[in-house]
Amino acid sequence: MSSSVSFDPRVLKTPQPVPGAPDNWKRFFSFNTDAKVIGIQYIATALFYLLVGGVLAMIMRGELITPAADLVDPSVYNGLYTMHGTVMLFLFLFPILNGFNNLLIPPMIGAPDMAFPRLNAAAFWLFPVFGVILMASFLVPGGPSGSGWWAYPPQSIQNPLGHFINGQFLWILAVALSGISSIMGAINFVTTIIRMRAPGMGWFRLPIFCWTAMAAQTIQLVGLPVLTAGAVLLLFDLSFGTSFYRPEGGGDPMLYQHFFWFYSHPAVYVMVLPVFGIFSELFPVYARKPLFGYKVVAIASFGITVLSLIVWVHHMFYSGTPQWMRNLFMVTTMLIAVPTGIKVFAWIATLWRGKLRLTTAMLFCLGGLVNFIFAGITGVMLATVPVDIHVGNTYFVVGHFHTVIFSTITFGIYAGIYHWFPKFTGRMTYEGLGKLHFGLTFVGAQLNFIPMHWAGLMGMPRRVASYDPEFAFANVLASLGAFLLGVAMIPFILNIVSSWARGPKAPPNPWQAIGLEWLLPSPPPAENFEDDVPTVISGPYGYGLGKPLVENEAHYVARALEA
Amino acid sequence: MTNLSAASAGPLRPRTLGLVAIALLLDGVASLRMADWSHQWLPLPASAAAPYVDDLFALETGIGTFIFLGCVSVIGWTLLFNRAPKYDMDDGDPIEGNLRLEITWTILPLVIVMLIAWHAIRVSDTLATLGGKVRVTGTAEAMALANSGAESSRSVAAGSFGPIEVIGRQWSWEFVYPNGVRSTELHLPLNLRSSFHLIATDVIHGFFIPAFRLKQDMIPGSVIDYSLIPTRVGRYRLRDSMFSGGYFSSNQTDVVVESEADFQHWLEQAARQPLKPGYNEARRLYEKRLAEGDRGWATVPPAPPPLVHVSTNPAAVHVS
Ligand code: HEM
Numbered sequence A: 001m002s003s004s005v006s007f008d009p010r011v012l013k014t015p016q017p018v019p020g021a022p023d024n025w026k027r028f029f030s031f032n033t034d035a036k037v038i039g040i041q042y043i044a045t046a047l048f049y050l051l052v053g054g055v056l057a058m059i060m061r062g063e064l065i066t067p068a069a070d071l072v073d074p075s076v077y078n079g080l081y082t083m084h085g086t087v088m089l090f091l092f093l094f095p096i097l098n099g100f101n102n103l104l105i106p107p108m109i110g111a112p113d114m115a116f117p118r119l120n121a122a123a124f125w126l127f128p129v130f131g132v133i134l135m136a137s138f139l140v141p142g143g144p145s146g147s148g149w150w151a152y153p154p155q156s157i158q159n160p161l162g163h164f165i166n167g168q169f170l171w172i173l174a175v176a177l178s179g180i181s182s183i184m185g186a187i188n189f190v191t192t193i194i195r196m197r198a199p200g201m202g203w204f205r206l207p208i209f210c211w212t213a214m215a216a217q218t219i220q221l222v223g224l225p226v227l228t229a230g231a232v233l234l235l236f237d238l239s240f241g242t243s244f245y246r247p248e249g250g251g252d253p254m255l256y257q258h259f260f261w262f263y264s265h266p267a268v269y270v271m272v273l274p275v276f277g278i279f280s281e282l283f284p285v286y287a288r289k290p291l292f293g294y295k296v297v298a299i300a301s302f303g304i305t306v307l308s309l310i311v312w313v314h315h316m317f318y319s320g321t322p323q324w325m326r327n328l329f330m331v332t333t334m335l336i337a338v339p340t341g342i343k344v345f346a347w348i349a350t351l352w353r354g355k356l357r358l359t360t361a362m363l364f365c366l367g368g369l370v371n372f373i374f375a376g377i378t379g380v381m382l383a384t385v386p387v388d389i390h391v392g393n394t395y396f397v398v399g400h401f402h403t404v405i406f407s408t409i410t411f412g413i414y415a416g417i418y419h420w421f422p423k424f425t426g427r428m429t430y431e432g433l434g435k436l437h438f439g440l441t442f443v444g445a446q447l448n449f450i451p452m453h454w455a456g457l458m459g460m461p462r463r464v465a466s467y468d469p470e471f472a473f474a475n476v477l478a479s480l481g482a483f484l485l486g487v488a489m490i491p492f493i494l495n496i497v498s499s500w501a502r503g504p505k506a507p508p509n510p511w512q513a514i515g516l517e518w519l520l521p522s523p524p525p526a527e528n529f530e531d532d533v534p535t536v537i538s539g540p541y542g543y544g545l546g547k548p549l550v551e552n553e554a555h556y557v558a559r560a561l562e563a
Numbered sequence B: 001m002t003n004l005s006a007a008s009a010g011p012l013r014p015r016t017l018g019l020v021a022i023a024l025l026l027d028g029v030a031s032l033r034m035a036d037w038s039h040q041w042l043p044l045p046a047s048a049a050a051p052y053v054d055d056l057f058a059l060e061t062g063i064g065t066f067i068f069l070g071c072v073s074v075i076g077w078t079l080l081f082n083r084a085p086k087y088d089m090d091d092g093d094p095i096e097g098n099l100r101l102e103i104t105w106t107i108l109p110l111v112i113v114m115l116i117a118w119h120a121i122r123v124s125d126t127l128a129t130l131g132g133k134v135r136v137t138g139t140a141e142a143m144a145l146a147n148s149g150a151e152s153s154r155s156v157a158a159g160s161f162g163p164i165e166v167i168g169r170q171w172s173w174e175f176v177y178p179n180g181v182r183s184t185e186l187h188l189p190l191n192l193r194s195s196f197h198l199i200a201t202d203v204i205h206g207f208f209i210p211a212f213r214l215k216q217d218m219i220p221g222s223v224i225d226y227s228l229i230p231t232r233v234g235r236y237r238l239r240d241s242m243f244s245g246g247y248f249s250s251n252q253t254d255v256v257v258e259s260e261a262d263f264q265h266w267l268e269q270a271a272r273q274p275l276k277p278g279y280n281e282a283r284r285l286y287e288k289r290l291a292e293g294d295r296g297w298a299t300v301p302p303a304p305p306p307l308v309h310v311s312t313n314p315a316a317v318h319v320s
């Protein structure tokens, strides 16, 4: 039906997709500078890599369902787990969150686009480049890197075959490019939020998602240069015979660990903070209440940023770190529980005496919240030096961080997809398929990750391809859970693809949400509010307060409906 | 539902207080039971450190359960009683915050985690397993230093045994006792503090004995002093805990804790054995790989198995 509509040929030449116009999809394969196109490019590519990382995980869990290393050679297992972790972090989580930043930040603050659209597009196009580089490492002689996502020297610089181009080389290259891309993104996001807010949108009228994006991107700007420096030195040791980390030449492998964790601990907060933002956006919408303690929740984000930069040694408690330093970093790590706790309690208080609507998005938020409370508790256990000395580097840690990274962060991402899909595609998703997706994912995640904690307590080291028979039961459960998670992807993909192709048309504000993005048509026009940017007159999340968000709100609502 | 929320608004009424008290009591009982149960999730405790670690873990399990159940109960309550009926498009109570509550949930977690940290610091001081660390440039220097008798004061203290050199390689363990005996399984006397020099020759390895609840990385370029006290006779697993490449998973051996007399007897017997290559799982797997056409991804070959007086018995049964 829409193809019968005739379009002005000038419209067809615009770089932005136009609802109903033919060949819209082609715009997603071009050097497009529209943040909304870039956002979808990021998210779609990242979801593709989620499937890649997931397939690797399925093979690993297939190997681990029995104690012996019988499915693949141990060297292959090492490569698989290295690539699984790297793909999930650098090709799924970071990019998909940048996709959310691109989609959400400009409309949420009433800006037409990012501050630096070309830089933005360049940052995106690095992503397929380092994605392909990393995938290419499967094909080089000797296979991909098999030294874990930590790539600790001296093991990571052993280079068994002696080739110049090897899996580890390509791995470092890909990670460095990813870092450059992230820095470019961070400059853009921070500038946009600082400079391009709508009139009237002071800091304490800024949606929490933008607060958390600021907090997270600040970490990127501080931490990434350090990681990049560490990675460059690693590359020199690997490829040019230097000895920064080689003891024979006077270097010290511990130096690398400090470089690595100075960034990589905060990096976990780069990933979780935006999800805290998503929770803070969605709980008020689906509980029909203001966000409890909005200002404190906003400021707590920066409390987390600051603390996250001074806790990295908790990954090195058993690495020969002297006792005083262990104690110091135990205390700083424990402090993170405070701002994090503030957020958790604020979300729960937001639910209290609300009017809960259990949409798919809300279910993923609730599930993610419960999982995160669990992960916070195991996190405090890991921060406790004598406990970490036992469970560090075991499956307990694997259980802990998957509960964060999958059962919290990825849950939050799913919630965000279901929540904002109508806004940016103009189509509703199917609730039935969504709830099926949630149910399978929730059960699969618990079955997968809870037994891992037990295996770790019993003494099963992480990163093993084979293990003693006493761990078999926990591993069978975990593998079954993993396969269930694989099945859970089917309704998700089905839902996204079919909704986008032929889902019911979405109204501008299907969830009766308060926020600038919901005053725009679905999907929003290329420049969002164009010249008619609303003036913000109250804080976000005014559910039940009866105060309009912007001046002359009815005008914007009507305009969005007409489009 | 509207009745209920209207009734509970305003100052807390005795009935509400009673309900909360009962809920907290149930939560407390459940948490105590979880703390108790947590001991069973761990291997048998076999070192002086283990009971401390287990008690700390039980404490955290208890506190954690209390918080987890508390939060989840409130969430569950809202799910049961605060659901919007279909087609009810109203908003909830527009509560924007509550200063008293917010201060409470800032201070309380702070106090809890600081108390845990304080307790943990005391436990670490009691255990005092980690000694000094000396930087070296290579394996030869590490060995020379370890053999030179430049011991830290503790490792030669009365009532202790050692130092035993622990040498980690890709992928084997070798233990050298003060009388020169070499073995690939670690024998230790009961209830004595045994001290170690931890040496890694190639990459980082982790000296991890789950039954002892202790682990310490062994870092190329450093000799690390370490000590511990086994408290239970038996055969336990010693695992490499820091990923060390190709056959990392196979880099396991046993720790055998014996009474002091049995241990001395073993040492004397062992000294009379000839040196022979120790059993090496990694080598077995690597040879199998070569025989099958060397398929798989790149790995460095396993180091030659150490020449020892006593080798690991792969068929021996470990307690935990
Ligand atoms: C209260 C909050 C948290 C605390 C106290 C905490 C504490 C810790 C500690 C001490 C470790 C080191 C364990 C070890 O290697 O021995 C750890 C590992 C880890 N945590 Fe958390 N954590 C918390 C929340 C998070 C969050 C929010 C994330 C992610 C966004 C996260 C992701 C990770 C990851 C990825 C690792 C493992 C890194 C690795 O070894 O590969 N954690 N956590």
Ligand SMILES: [Cu+2]
Pocket: A057, A084, A085, A088, A402
């Ligand atoms: Cu994973």
Ligand SMILES: [Cu+2]
Pocket: A264, A265, A266, A268, A311, A312, A314, A315
């Ligand atoms: Cu960390």
